[in-house]
Amino acid sequence: MTPQQRTRIKMCGFTREADVLSACAAGADAIGFVLYPPSPRSVSIERAAELARWLPAFVMPVLLFVNDTPERIQSACSAVPGALLQFHGDESPEFCAAMSLATGRPHLKAARIPLSEVADFDLLEFALLHQQAQALLLDAHVDGYGGGGKTFNWSLLPPNVNAHLVLSGGLTPANVGDGIRALRTHGLSLAVDVSSGIEAAKGLKDANKIQQFVAAVRAADADLL
Numbered sequence: 001m002t003p004q005q006r007t008r009i010k011m012c013g014f015t016r017e018a019d020v021l022s023a024c025a026a027g028a029d030a031i032g033f034v035l036y037p038p039s040p041r042s043v044s045i046e047r048a049a050e051l052a053r054w055l056p057a058f059v060m061p062v063l064l065f066v067n068d069t070p071e072r073i074q075s076a077c078s079a080v081p082g083a084l085l086q087f088h089g090d091e092s093p094e095f096c097a098a099m100s101l102a103t104g105r106p107h108l109k110a111a112r113i114p115l116s117e118v119a120d121f122d123l124l125e126f127a128l129l130h131q132q133a134q135a136l137l138l139d140a141h142v143d144g145y146g147g148g149g150k151t152f153n154w155s156l157l158p159p160n161v162n163a164h165l166v167l168s169g170g171l172t173p174a175n176v177g178d179g180i181r182a183l184r185t186h187g188l189s190l191a192v193d194v195s196s197g198i199e200a201a202k203g204l205k206d207a208n209k210i211q212q213f214v215a216a217v218r219a220a221d222a223d224l225l
C-alpha cells in the first residue's frame, strides 16, 4: 500500500529571478537549474548560484547534469549549498553513487523512457541498479536528453516499483492530474516534474501556467487523498 502523501512538485529550467519567485510563490517544492550547455535552458554555475539565492527556506535547488565531470559537479555543489543532484545522461549507478558520496548530496537519476516501446524499458531492473538514488525521474526519451515536452505511455509502466518516483516528460496543467492518477500507486511516493509545460518559450516560464500547474496537482491530490 503506497503511503498517502501529497504530490511534490519540481519545476525545472529556470533562467530568470522573476520566474523562480513565481514558482516558489505558487508552491513548487524544488527548482531545477540545467547545467548542460547545449540546452537552451542552460545556465552557468555562477548564474545557478545567483538564482538559487532567491529560494526561500525549504524549497530545494536541483542541479541538473548530463554526463558531466566530477570536477564540475563538485564545483557546482560548492557554489549552490544544499542542492540535490540530478543525473540526466548515461551516468552509471556507480558514478551517481560516488558523486553523492563525494559531495554529500542525494541524487535523482533520470530514466529516459522510449515513447513507443515503453514495455521494453525494464523499470524494475533500473530501480534495482539505481538503489542509491533518492528518487527515479521518469522522463520521455527525447533527442537532447531532456526537456522535450513529450509524454510516454504511463499505463505501460509496471506497478510496485521499490523507489520514490518523479513523473516527468510533457506534463502540463491539462494532463498532470491524469499522470498522478496513473502512477500514484506505482512507487513508494510520487512527485511530478515540469519544464516545457509552464513556459512561454524555452527557459522563459509563464507565471499563469505555473499557477495552473500547481492548482491541477492540488486538485488531483484532493481527489485521491
Ligand SMILES: O=C(O)c1ccccc1NCC(=O)[C@H](O)[C@H](O)COP(=O)(O)O
Pocket (backbone or CB within 6 Å): 011, 012, 013, 032, 034, 036, 039, 040, 041, 042, 064, 066, 088, 139, 144, 145, 146, 147, 148, 149, 150, 168, 169, 170, 171, 193, 194, 195, 196, 197
Ligand atoms: O530541460 C532541458 O533543457 C534539459 C536538457 C537536457 C537534459 C535534461 C533537461 N531537462 C531535464 C528535466 O528535468 C526536465 O524537467 C524534464 O526533461 C521534463 O521536461 P519537459 O518534458 O519539457 O517538461
